[in-house]
Amino acid sequence: MLQKNGHPAAIEEAVDQNCVHRFVLQYKPNVVVIEALWVTPTKFAELQKLSPSVKWVVRVNSEVPFLAAEGNSINWIYQYLAQGIVVAFNSSSALADFQVFSTLRGTQVGTLAWLPNYYPPQKVQPPAGHTTHVQVGCFGAVRQMKNQLLQAFAAVKYGQLKKRPVSFHMNQTKVEPGSEGIIPAVKDLMNLTGNELILNPWLGYKEFIQLVQKMDIGLQASFSESFNQVAADFVSVGVPCVGSHAVRWLPAISQVDPGSADSIVAGMLRAGEGMIAENHKALVQYTTTSVGVWNTFLGW
Numbered sequence: 001m002l003q004k005n006g007h008p009a010a011i012e013e014a015v016d017q018n019c020v021h022r023f024v025l026q027y028k029p030n031v032v033v034i035e036a037l038w039v040t041p042t043k044f045a046e047l048q049k050l051s052p053s054v055k056w057v058v059r060v061n062s063e064v065p066f067l068a069a070e071g072n073s074i075n076w077i078y079q080y081l082a083q084g085i086v087v088a089f090n091s092s093s094a095l096a097d098f099q100v101f102s103t104l105r106g107t108q109v110g111t112l113a114w115l116p117n118y119y120p121p122q123k124v125q126p127p128a129g130h131t132t133h134v135q136v137g138c139f140g141a142v143r144q145m146k147n148q149l150l151q152a153f154a155a156v157k158y159g160q161l162k163k164r165p166v167s168f169h170m171n172q173t174k175v176e177p178g179s180e181g182i183i184p185a186v187k188d189l190m191n192l193t194g195n196e197l198i199l200n201p202w203l204g205y206k207e208f209i210q211l212v213q214k215m216d217i218g219l220q221a222s223f224s225e226s227f228n229q230v231a232a233d234f235v236s237v238g239v240p241c242v243g244s245h246a247v248r249w250l251p252a253i254s255q256v257d258p259g260s261a262d263s264i265v266a267g268m269l270r271a272g273e274g275m276i277a278e279n280h281k282a283l284v285q286y287t288t289t290s291v292g293v294w295n296t297f298l299g300w
Contacts, residue, residue: 001118001291007298017043024051031298033057033088033115037070041079048083057086059115063246064097065224066145077101081110088115088297091226093248113297116290117227121283124238124276125213133167133196134159137215137239139208139230141174142182145223147244147258152186154264155219156193161265165195169215172199208233215239217271220247221258235279240271249286251278 002009012023017039024032024047032054039047044056058080060067067073080087081101087110089095095114102112136155140146152168159166168190170183183199190197200211212218218234218241225231225246234241235250243250244258253275257263 001120002294002298005291005295020047021050024054029054031055031057033059035059036061037073037076041076041083044080044083044085055086057088057113057115059088059090060094061090061226063091063094063224063226066226081112084110086111086113088113089226090115090117091248092116094226114293115297116286116293117229117232118290118294119227119229119232119236119283119287121232121236121280121287124236124280131167133165134162135167135169135214135216136219137169137212137217137230137234138219139169139171139200139212140220140222141176142171143176143179144182147222148182149185149189150258150261151219151221151264152189152197154221154261154268156189156195157261157265158268159195161269166190167196167198169198169200169211171202173202209237212239213237217242217268219264219268220244221256221264221267222246223258232283235276235283238276238280240275241279242267242271249282251282253278 010027014020014023020032020039034057037058037060039058048056060077077087077098078101087098089098092114095112098112138148138151142148148170155166155168168186170186172183175183187197203211212233215234218231218239220228220231220241220243222244223246225244228243228247231241231243231247231250241250242254242256242264245255246258247255253270254267256267
């Protein structure tokens with residue numbers, strides 16, 4: 001996105017935090033954005049001394065509830081700010097929450113910022129033709145806050161209303177600690193209600209989009225999201241997608257209460273051409289906003 005706007009930019013995948021300085025020497029950047037919390041405050045202190053002219057940014061891709069799973073997250077963010085490092089959130093809600101750190105012991109330090117995701121939508125394509133089963137995609141990492149089991153209940157209820165069996169699609173891998181019971185529970189629910197669970201491997205982007213296009217409807221009614229890439233994938237290719245209020249860029253027609261299977265079912269019943277159009281419009285608007293925010297942040 002930055003390159004398309006005529007600005008020099010590069011992306012590198014670091015094996016560990018010791019790689020960062022090598023990349024700085026290679027590219028000689030004015031700004032370095034570190035995605036997620038993996039460079040220690042101590043390491044940043046070294047990097048700041050080695051490259052004092054660089055503007056360092058740590059971008060946080062989680063809401064506060066999810067950060068609770070990372071025990072060092074709050075302390076590290078506090079230390080980043082104390083060291084004058086910019087902490088940027090892809091969620092405006094998380095940014096608002098962290099305003100409690102806007103001053104540390106009465107002294108203004110660091111900078112809190114909002115740097116949203118960028119997702120260029122594809123041309124909307126009609127969903128694939130219907131099969132005997134309703135194809136419901138509930139992709140993403142398997143974790144409690146993703147709410148897969150309750151969404152599976154909603155899918156079963158939806159299938160009963162439509163008088164069609166359901167194929168409920170989930171990812172088989174990326175099962176996070178403490179969430180090992182989710183897949184067996186969903187499998188039992190599907191088997192006992194005459195439906196089926198289809199477990200999919202973690203795919204590359206191109207292969208995953210091809211799988212997404214085979215779905216009749218996407219579910220992303222999770223409890224905590226700062227953007228939700230999978231929802232954007234559904235919306236981009238024209239598959240109706242129902243998400244929770246946590247997916248804030250989705251329009252009202254697609255937002256549901258993640259704690260209520262009946263609310264999720266009601267959202268699924270609203271799926272259609274109107275939802276597809278509204279979702280796509282919302283994603284385009286979000287992306288346009290993102291371009292402007294990044295350009296402003298970088299002083300362009």
